[in-house]
Amino acid sequence: MNSEKSFPSIESKISLFPTLxxxxxxxxxxxxxxxxxxxxxxxxxxxxxxxxxxxxxxxxxxxxxxxxxxxxxxxxxKRNPVASKIIINETGLLYCNSKGEIASKILYSDLIASGKEFDVLSVLPPSSGVMPMLEVFTASEKEGRAALRIEMNLPLHVVSDRLILYAHFLQGISIFRPDLKIAPQVFQNYFIDPKTWKVNRKSAGYLFLILVSGVLLICGLILWIVMTFA
CATH class of the missing domain: 1.20.5 (Single alpha-helices involved in coiled-coils or other helix-helix interfaces)
Incomplete structure (x- = not known):
């Protein structure tokens, strides 16, 4: 792991109105x-x-x-253990609660090779919605080798900078785990330029608008069903 290169820490940003x-x-x-x-x-x-x-x-x-x-x-x-903030730094991906305690984490040191052509992939399970999930592989003494799917989301919060978080985490993998290969499709799915690690804000803005509209539509639909049939 290369810890000599400067790698800033970033935190998730919450979109207030959709979250409320x-x-x-x-x-x-x-x-x-x-x-x-x-x-x-x-x-x-x-x-x-x-x-x-x-x-x-x-x-x-x-x-x-x-x-x-x-x-x-x-x-x-039990609200305290529930993650309310995502932090990505030189150690990896951290999900923190309202007290700043780490609820769960995915460290760069925990990642392993997939045994396939690429080690970092993006998948779109039926339940994940519009945004694909990042798939990495980890190994531990308790669970052994396992595929882990990452979604830059938080319970009861709408994260507005999900693509930036993906880009920063992928950049961290490239710096601290250069032995792992990232699939080209990952950069396309998250609108990331692999040379600069910047997000195409125009395309990301359209996607965020679709996601927020989807959240509001689902909220309105559920509320209408409850009010109609309750």
Missing amino acids: MLQGLLYGVMLMGFGFLILLPAYGIYKRGIEVMLIPVLICFPIGFGILIPSVKHYII
């Missing part, structure tokens, strides 16, 4: 779910008695608690 929309939608759905699945049946018991409300309670309470308890535990009670 996404978080507001989630907490709003959780609140409405609590109201319709827990409070209304409980109020029905108070007004009509348990005999009348037994079947609705047996249906609503398990569904409500089954959804709300894991959601509250993950997004509210």
Whole structure:
């Protein structure tokens, strides 16, 4: 690993309005779910008695608690361990929580050769949406050799500089792990000039606009479904 070359640290930037929309939608759905699945049946018991409300309670309470308890535990009670910032520096890719603690990390030293023509690839799984995911290979004593797919995203946050993060991480691989080969398709998918490691901002701007529009559309669609059928 070459640690002599200067390599600045960069952090993720959050797009405020889409992030607030996404978080507001989630907490709003959780609140409405609590109201319709827990409070209304409980109020029905108070007004009509348990005999009348037994079947609705047996249906609503398990569904409500089954959804709300894991959601509250993950997004509210245990918010500190959840990553809220991405840092890329000379050690690798770090996902940090609101306290600045490292929730997870991918170090350059952990990367290994794929055994294929290229060691760093980009893939588009069905669930990943518009943006491809970066695929690298790691090895550890516990898990052994494994393919790891990286998406520059954060829970309940819309990252506005995802392409810049990809470019910086790839540049870090080229500096600290020159033994690994990056597939040319990776640079095309993330609009990166491999000579300068700069992102084509015009193409990236169009992609970001599509991503934000998609997030807002999905938020609006979910909200409409909830308001219509709740």
